[in-house]
Amino acid sequence: MTTDIVKDYYGKTLQTSADLKTEACCTPDDMPSYVKRLLSNVHDEVLAKYYGCGLVTPLALEGARILDLGSGSGRDVYALAQLVGPKGEVVGVDMTDEQIAVARAHVDWHRKKFGYKTSNVRFLHGYIERLDELGLEPGSFDIIVSNCVINLSPDKLAVLRGAFDLLRPGGEMYFADVYADRRLPDAVRTDPVLLGECLGGALYWNDFHQLAKQAGFLDPRLVTDRPLGVTDEALADKLGAARFFSSTYRLFKLAGLEPLCEDYGQAVVYKGGVAHSEHAFVLDKHHVIERGKVFPVCGNTWRMLKETRFSRYFDFIGDFSQHYGVFAGCGTAMPYGTGT
Numbered sequence: 001m002t003t004d005i006v007k008d009y010y011g012k013t014l015q016t017s018a019d020l021k022t023e024a025c026c027t028p029d030d031m032p033s034y035v036k037r038l039l040s041n042v043h044d045e046v047l048a049k050y051y052g053c054g055l056v057t058p059l060a061l062e063g064a065r066i067l068d069l070g071s072g073s074g075r076d077v078y079a080l081a082q083l084v085g086p087k088g089e090v091v092g093v094d095m096t097d098e099q100i101a102v103a104r105a106h107v108d109w110h111r112k113k114f115g116y117k118t119s120n121v122r123f124l125h126g127y128i129e130r131l132d133e134l135g136l137e138p139g140s141f142d143i144i145v146s147n148c149v150i151n152l153s154p155d156k157l158a159v160l161r162g163a164f165d166l167l168r169p170g171g172e173m174y175f176a177d178v179y180a181d182r183r184l185p186d187a188v189r190t191d192p193v194l195l196g197e198c199l200g201g202a203l204y205w206n207d208f209h210q211l212a213k214q215a216g217f218l219d220p221r222l223v224t225d226r227p228l229g230v231t232d233e234a235l236a237d238k239l240g241a242a243r244f245f246s247s248t249y250r251l252f253k254l255a256g257l258e259p260l261c262e263d264y265g266q267a268v269v270y271k272g273g274v275a276h277s278e279h280a281f282v283l284d285k286h287h288v289i290e291r292g293k294v295f296p297v298c299g300n301t302w303r304m305l306k307e308t309r310f311s312r313y314f315d316f317i318g319d320f321s322q323h324y325g326v327f328a329g330c331g332t333a334m335p336y337g338t339g340t
């Protein structure tokens with residue numbers, strides 16, 4: 001069974017990130033310096049058992065309530081705990097006993113390190129396909145993060161639906177995962193090492209977009225992507241010509257987002273004020289919004305800024321009263337850069 005293979009891989013086969021055979025479950029070092037500072041406050045044992053593939057530190061988190069799906073040894077939970085501050089909360093969920101044990105062993109160490117009176121993190125043992133069994137209040141999370149986990153799930157739609165239910169309106173899923181440029185053959189999907197290494201279970205990107213929409217996330221936004229190299233010859237041989245990408249998406253829970261980017265002649269102006277983003281605010285790969293500049297947006301982007309925690313950082317120009325057609329450049333080609 002898939003979940004048993006994955007539990008064994010992360011609980012027993014791997015001892016530290018040095019045991020990984022590919023770079024799928026590794027995050028490159030070129031991260032912002034403030035994230036490096038957050039990670040320097042995280043316990044060595046937690047860092048050693050980190051197997052994520054991207055950065056899940058969205059902006060403007062002060063006081064937020066965050067859930068981490070497949071939190072592993074807790075690296076992202078402890079990084080986010082510093083960003084939400086003592087009034088926020090970060091909850092991690094994982095099914096592997098060994099990983100949860102490491103995460104829980106260091107709760108008090110981190111509380112002291114961060115100078116908090118009470119800890120603002122907790123770790124739940126459970127399955128991300130059955131989030132409704134964890135006693136969490138529907139609509140109670142501002143953000144749900146996940147780092148290189150959903151590819152491992154045998155029921156990805158259940159994961160996305162459960163996350164949708166737990167988010168409050170205007171909340172978002174912000175997560176890094178592995179995707180492929182095509183649907184993978186059975187031999188690849190069922191290979192235990194390829195599965196454990198976060199490649200075998202990778203979704204074809206377009207299937208992921210459709211699945212996200214089915215779960216209620218109507219306009220998936222790509223934030224970052226990078227091609228993944230597979231240097232192990234035997235594994236590369238099994239994978240054939242398929243190409244893989246580590247990508248970070250954000251999925252807003254906003255009812256009634258439109259299937260395409262529609263132009264209502266609207267624009268926004270970023271006023272500044274978001275920590276670590278004084279000069280420009282990055283919503284996604286196509287929206288780097290410089291401070292003080294009038295930035296034309298489609299109706300969906302307008303709502304992602306106006307009906308979320310970002311609203312107070314923007315001025316909004318226009319409304320939905322007049323439609324000017326589809327927003328230019330709203331395409332359907334593969335969204336990732338191939339690095340070639």
Ligand SMILES: C[S@@+](CC[C@H](N)C(=O)[O-])C[C@H]1O[C@@H](n2cnc3c(N)ncnc32)[C@H](O)[C@@H]1O
Nearest residue numbers: 010050051052070071072094095096127128147
């Ligand atoms: C690649 S590791 C990533 C761990 C962590 N996010 C990190 O960045 O270090 C995958 C983690 O997801 C957990 N996991 C995989 N499938 C799961 C499921 N269906 N339910 C709960 N946890 C799961 C595994 O136990 C493992 O800890």
